[in-house]
Amino acid sequence: MKTYLRYAFAALLAGLALVGCGQSQPPAAPPGADRPLTFGVSFETLQTEYWIAGMDAIKAELSRRNIKLLAAIADGDANRQYEQVRNFITRKVDGIILVPKDAKTCLPMIKAAHTAGIPIVLFNRPCDPIDGFTPVAVVADNVALTRETVASLVERAQVGGGRHRAMVILGDLGDVNAVGRRDGFEAALKGREAVVEVVARVPSEWNQEKAQAGVVNALQAHPDIDFIFTSSDFLLPSIVSALKAAGKYHRTGETGHVWLAGFDGDATAYRLLTEGYLDATGVQDVYFEARQTVEAVLDLRAGKSLPGTILDPGFVISQANLQERAPRMWGAQVKKAP
Amino acid sequence: MNRPGARLLRGALNQASLILFALVFAGFGSLSAKFLSPANLLNILLQSAPTVIVAVGMTFVLLTGGVDLSVGAVMFVGAALAGKAAPGGAGPAAAVGLMLAAGALLGLGNGFLVARLKVIPFVVTLAVMSIGRGFGLWLTETRALNLSNEFLQVGAARVLGVPVPVLLAGAVLVAATVVLGATPFGRQLYAVGQNAAAARRAGVNTRRILLIAYVLSGVCAGLGGFLSLAQLGAVSSKFGENYEFKAIAAAVLGGASLQGGRGRIFPGALLGATLIQAVENGLVILNADPYLYPLVTSAVIFLAVLVDATRTSLLAESHRRQIRVEP
Structure with a gap:
């Protein structure tokens, strides 16, 4: 009995830890030609006020354009973020916005999104070039x-x-x-x-x-x-x-x-x-960056060509x-x- | 093993922390006279005070053969509670109460799961670390909480010229040394760490010992967190982050064994914590290349772990029964 209790507690702890760090996923939009667009947004972390403000600005921008949001937080874990992107792809989102952990770990995520034909844009953190092409990133200069x-x-x-x-x-x-x-x-x-x-x-x-x-x-x-x-x-x-x-x-x-x-x-x-x-x-300028990021995903969906880096000049x-x-x-x- | 060379090596390994400590201070002192100035030495002690206290708690747990990865999260939860209570008029006294209570409660949770349900300490404390961080983030909404000047005044207060955090760390060191060296609990703690089964057979209530060790670790994390808060005057979402590694490193540098059953609070935890702080202090004073910081700090910690492993292996060899086959 004690052994069962022990295993039950271990499972509960593991479950709580996973739930505490996992992503929140509302149900996917129903398929159909007139359905609203759905974007997956994965942030590496929300552990500073800037990232909170960034997430809020993106949410507001998506809401303003009547685009549905699937949000996920990776809590600093690049593997978890990769799974989140794969999850977005499986759910056939219309675009992905990513704040990667660093410039390297995002490469497989971008490859996976490209293979699936889903536009992906990086918010505030750029990614290294991949196969001679620079993934679109909106970053502060x-x-x-x-x-x-x-x-x-x-x-x-x-x-x-x-x-x-x-x-x-x-x-x-x-x-x-x-x-x-x-x-x-x-x-x-x-x-x-x-x-x-x-x-x-x-x-x-x-x-x-x-x-x-x-x-x-x-x-x-x-x-x-x-x-x-x-x-x-x-x-x-x-x-x-x-x-x-x-x-x-x-x-x-x-x-x-x-x-x-x-x-x-x-x-x-x-x-x-x-x-x-x-x-x-x-x-x-977090509002500028959020607006440019959402616009960039929509432009990529429309087949437009974009520069690899969209700069937020910011201000003093x-x-x-x-x-x-x-x-x-x-x-x-x-x-x-x- | 009885050769003079081997005895000398064993003696050096047993005093490795002290030797490393002396080498680091001599090294930085020779590169900059400012490093050894009384004001800077006091500064190193002041900055080490929170780590000393958390490392004392960690030493209790390491002595049992366990580990407490949740100390940083405990500090964060306590600080978040204090930060949320501050706008309502809760001052430093209320904050220290909240932080100690949070530490005791989370330590009790750790201890219960480890001692009663026999879940591996690494898993339990890792889960509590994750839950604690999540809870703290939820509590603070990831907003920076700036505290009133009262907190900074506590951090900067002095009695007879000695900073209050240093005095508190000293009091904790003395109390913990007495508990470990002069009470049945201390002796039983070593016994549990060296051989839990044998200790149980000898009548030691191992569950109670484990439970108390984790509660003490939580309480020390709460107090260390308060001292850190009093020096910083603000709570951010990264408060206490990676403190577990700092505390473990300090305890190991001070001679506590990761295998359990061996280590001392004094001078062990004090030496370990001040050594880590001294390395960082010395690098700033020398205006060293920032890329060198992790390299130098990690090298010192790696050296300490290497010494611990070598010492353990040598001691095991010396305790092995010597059988000589007669020709």
């Missing part, structure tokens, strides 16, 4: 937008004169977006070494605790750091906590202010901009243009961070 954001910060910082000592918080170096932002940061400072010297490069692996420890360590080693760029606004709380502990958390214009810029445009960034602690952030928001640009900043629209 990470390099250019970061370069523009950091350059705007340098321009403001150099007004006061002197040489600034900088720290950059890097994302997961296996993520093409993180690498793009790092390259954009380096590009912005190239030729400006006399104004800004990079003394600390802190890897965060997109983890707030790791970032906080790294920023504290860097401030310990270089107490004169007065210029910080974070590869994601998601890491701003880590920086704020470390700056507070070091007694360096001051508003723009106050003595001892540390020039601070980020990337993404989330709710925390919006709050810090309004409070005067954050100087600038590069905003990914600062305290100076906050009022004007906040309506386009997704972080200003989502539920406010307390």
Whole structure:
């Protein structure tokens, strides 16, 4: 009896774990010529506010166009995401939108969709070329937008004169977006070494605790750091906590202010901009990306030829243009961070 | 095995954590004088405090021959509860209560399934990790929860110049060392880890020991999570992520065996946790290439596991009965 009970509990645990991580699938649309279109949308994760905002924007765009949605979340598991795409194909969806884990693991998914003749478009994360062809991806121009954001910060910082000592918080170096932002940061400072010297490069692996420890360590080693760029606004709380502990958390214009810029445009960034602690952030236009992604799938269905990469130029928001640009900043629209 | 060389090797292997610790500190210290400054050493201790506490709990479980993969998720669930309660006026005191309670409850669940239903610890704690992460995500709706300054004040508070998190970690170390070294429970824990069947035959209530070990691990994860929260002042969906590996690595670096039955809280868990933090701290101070971080950290952990395996094998050999055939 105890053995049966044990097996029953093990099965229950396994079941719960699978249900907790699995995909939600409403019934498939009935076949017919006038049936509404159905798109399968698989996100690698929903573990940041950006992905939540992205999913919400895609849902709204599909709903606006009367397209049905099959949603699936892979929880960081590329194999699970492959099964989800296969599932979409089996259910004969009319298009697939994918946020892959990285640029490599998406290759078999794209191959499978192509073999089945189903258009597939990547949202916010590109995939490597496959058999000489680049899968269509709608992505933020990470390099250019970061370069523009950091350059705007340098321009403001150099007004006061002197040489600034900088720290950059890097994302997961296996993520093409993180690498793009790092390259954009380096590009912005190239030729400006006399104004800004990079003394600390802190890897965060997109983890707030790791970032906080790294920023504290860097401030310990270089107490004169007065210029910080974070590869994601998601890491701003880590920086704020470390700056507070070091007694360096001051508003723009106050003595001892540390020039601070980020990337993404989330709710925390919006709050810090309004409070005067954050100087600038590069905003990914999530609504533009969602609209372009859905349009791209429809265009591919219609047999149109598209470029491999559709760029979201994004925009830089600062305290100076906050009022004007906040309506386009997704972080200003989502539920406010307390 | 009784040759002086072998004795020396065994002695070195038994003190491997201390030797590794000294090498890392000497290495970074020679490359940058800032690394060994008192302020930075205190900083390393402060940052290690949550890991020390979680590693103490993990050591209890490892001593039984089990493992607790759910500690990171326990930290996240507790932090999510504290984060949700904060806007309603719940301060750090309420948060620590919530986080300890969440840790105890999830630890009890782990312990019940492992001890009573004999499900493999790896499977149980993996499932609880998954369920806990899912529950925390549901609770926070994947929104970042920024906490009030009160939390950061706790994290930055000092008593006689020593940060409160360091004092708390020290208190946990002392308490756990006493429990392991001077109580029947401690002795029984080692006995269960070394040979559960023999311990049962000797009258040890192995189920109770296992249950308590997992509850202690959960409580330590809750407390470690609180200290981490007090230093960060925010809860994100990745809070506590991969902490299980950090805690296991710290415990193993400190000399706890993955085979069970061997390991010490002091200085073991303290050495292990500060060693991991010191490596990351040293790399930042040197402004090392970010690609080197995982390589160097993994190399240190790999070295520790290798030493553990070698030590286990050598000890097994030395305990083997020596039969000499007379000519």
